[in-house]
Amino acid sequence: MAVTREQESADRILVAATELVAESGIRATTMRGVADRAGVSRAWLYRLYPDKSALVGTVLMRLVEESWSSARAELDGVATLARKLAVGVQIGRRAYDDPGATLMRLRTREPDEYAAFVGAGVQGVVPDLAAFWREYLEESAAAGEISGELDLAEASEWVARNLISLGTMHSATIDPDDLDALEAHLARFVMPALR
Template sequence: MTDGSDTKAQTAARPVRDRLMDAAEECLRTKGIRATTVSEVAELAGVSRGWLYRHFPDKAALLGAAIVRLNDAYWGEAHAVLAEIDNLPAQIAEGIRLGRSAYDSPGALVMKLRLDEPEEFAACAGAGVQGLIPDLTAFWERYLAAARDRGEIAVEDLPQATEWVARTLLSLATVPGEHVDVDDRAALLKFLDRYVMPALRA
């Protein structure tokens, strides 16, 4: 058996639902939500459209399931990375790096889809993952709480401070600026130490 046929056999052995979501993720990565079709996903997964509809009633349900899986993968991946870092500025810098790795990180793809196709994303994602700021706020709260316990920051209203950090991080990760190169880790840490951390220590 050739390597190609080995790969095909391994793919065929996976549950159909997983193959469909794998194919949906690949289409989302290369085409986005609007341009992805059910026929393309079915063909890529190696099943008929009729078989796809046995698992997902429509395109929104299919892509929504893929988006939820991407979202879950991102939060797990990001927590594993940030748990190894013991100070808040470095954690925020790493969070920005993860958010900017558009093709390597599942969460970066979710963020890109949310920003590029917000209406389509909302229609597919469902109420559970529509709110990017609430998701980011919930994600970062444990890190701000730990920083407060270490004495790095002093905030009275932790949820409000965490939302501010989430909004700041989203802006730095997605909106280009003229005075800080967020891909330069040293420059980014200097920026965070100068402007973000003093606000959290006040």
């Protein structure tokens, strides 16, 4: 199926908007700047996106989905929950270190704008991460790896908070870059709590 000129222009607009948001942030990104970078008229841009909120919201939601999809793909072949959690800590650590981690930078530098464009209630890392891990806890509960009687919403939030701590706080006893040591720690302390 051939790509139409309209679709090609729409794709260029999203690429341009993503680049500008990544380079300059939400506040500094303008509709004029996006149109200029994409090589389209502002009239065409406004035909597709009636305002900056619609455009930046679309960009941010695409980035969120790409981030979660990439993490899910990395976790797909991992057998146990303890290993998945350990890999998850390392994914999170890479997200903070990667200069292309646009979402993490925007959440930190422009939290109010981020919340306004993505939507209220999703600006916090903990709710997002808890929602992400809940499906893995559900799978583990169904497989009998953890208790099926857990309050999965509460357990998912607890897991998210633990993973954030392991990935971001210095430790004298745990090297978060050592996958096997991290998995052993999670197997000793987190997994018994979930059983």
